[in-house]
Amino acid sequence: MTRIDAVIFDIGNVLIEWQPENFYDRTIGEARRKAFFAATDMHTHHLQIDIGASLPGLIQSLLPRYPEWQEELRMWNDNWNDLAAPAIDHSVRLLYALKRSGVPVFTLTNFGHDNFPISQQAFPFLKEFDREYVSGRLKLVKPDPAIYAHVEQDCGIAPERLLFADDRPENIAAAADRGWQVHQFEHPQGWADRLVAEGLLSKEDAA
Incomplete structure (x- = not known):
């Protein structure tokens, strides 16, 4: 693994x-x-x-x-x-659990540059990322390969050591093409199970 x-x-x-x-x-x-x-x-x-x-x-x-x-x-x-609401509570718990476990957590999102801070005020967990890759700031959008290349260059992590969850299959496919580990998000429990399977969280922490 x-x-x-x-x-x-x-x-x-x-x-x-x-x-x-x-x-x-x-x-x-x-x-x-x-x-x-x-x-x-x-x-x-x-x-x-x-x-x-x-x-x-x-x-x-x-x-x-x-x-x-x-x-x-x-x-x-x-x-x-x-x-843009409400929060998906189980996913938010997973985000915090990863943070507590010392796992770096980023966001790669198609989101506007001026409405993203508005959402961060409403949902403080959106301020918890170690790195923010926001399309409206970068003027690049998923699934353009250039936005994934930017993430790789900026964070300096090898593609195969990145695990990316997104609900849209075209965004997942573009990341997989670059060698990222990927998870197509359908519901929080599936994402929780993947994080446990990767050894990033215990079952208790992923609940």
Whole structure:
């Protein structure tokens, strides 16, 4: 078994839920939410945030394009910590358990440069990483091989000694292509079992 020298967490749908549809369903109702997403294709627009655009700036630029959806568009910025929520508690416990065990813990996340600090204020565990690789700061996004190369160069750890958890198969595949150890995240218990299997946590610590 190859020794793991650092564990790398994705954030969305690994440590905090990223299902903004749920917020809009609660706030404006499912039917109007479906119409809003169909009219604006917000997930595609949000990719600009991940690669370095300002969240409030993007929303301002979209308001003239979608005048009938101004209130909903503003919610994407004004209610950010309701969209990117709640915490996935078991995953958070795993993060802290690794820290207590002395395992270096990084994040590699597609996240905006100005909304990441907002999430860190709401979820203090997002301040616990030993190294932060945030796409909006780097202007590189997963699964571009360049962002993985940046991580390797910056941390100085051999690829095969990095263990990376992400929910998206294309991001996992790109890391595996570079020789990283990988785990496709589906639920916290599966991630806990992998960390135990790697000898990084005991079963008790991974509970």
